[in-house]
Amino acid sequence: MNTETPFEKIKIGWFVFSCSEDNTIMFTELMNDHWQEWKRIFDFRHVKVLKKNNIYDAFDIAFVEGAIASPEHEEKLKDIRGRSTKLVAVGACAVTGMPASQRNTFTPEQKEAIQFLVDRFGALPEVKKVSDVVAVDASVPGCPMNTDMFLKAVNALVAELRPELVADPAH
Numbered sequence: 001m002n003t004e005t006p007f008e009k010i011k012i013g014w015f016v017f018s019c020s021e022d023n024t025i026m027f028t029e030l031m032n033d034h035w036q037e038w039k040r041i042f043d044f045r046h047v048k049v050l051k052k053n054n055i056y057d058a059f060d061i062a063f064v065e066g067a068i069a070s071p072e073h074e075e076k077l078k079d080i081r082g083r084s085t086k087l088v089a090v091g092a093c094a095v096t097g098m099p100a101s102q103r104n105t106f107t108p109e110q111k112e113a114i115q116f117l118v119d120r121f122g123a124l125p126e127v128k129k130v131s132d133v134v135a136v137d138a139s140v141p142g143c144p145m146n147t148d149m150f151l152k153a154v155n156a157l158v159a160e161l162r163p164e165l166v167a168d169p170a171h
């Protein structure tokens, strides 16, 4: 139990795979309006854009940004899933794979031309979306992500994980 609040804060993880992090930027922009509210109910346990010292243990909500492009990504994502109650895919590449997975649609000749790069970086034969690898509880599409849908997903998860906060907003 957190000593500053009468309830256990919701533990948040934010993880980035193959992505240029537009969704991370939108997340931090949302803090202009939501920081006071979120710092009261969220424990930003592993959010590298916010702090240097992060804790990688258990999460109530893990947000995952970017496509899954290597076996290491697959293993890491499965590990995150295993330690998270809810997992949310954020942004186009996490939700649909595209545009990061564009090489999946290449012709055989194009694939042959880039094979040396796939080999050099130890990449998967085909780039995957998050739900190809693990179960996903919510998806927020768009790039950058649709912030209205993000807030809707976050609020729904807060209501599910901590119904007492909705029942008594004074908490």
Ligand code: SF4
Residues within 6 Å of the ligand: 018, 019, 020, 021, 022, 023, 066, 090, 091, 092, 093, 094, 098, 099, 100, 142, 143, 144
């Ligand atoms: S297009 Fe894909 S890689 Fe680029 S920022 Fe959006 S989700 Fe990330």
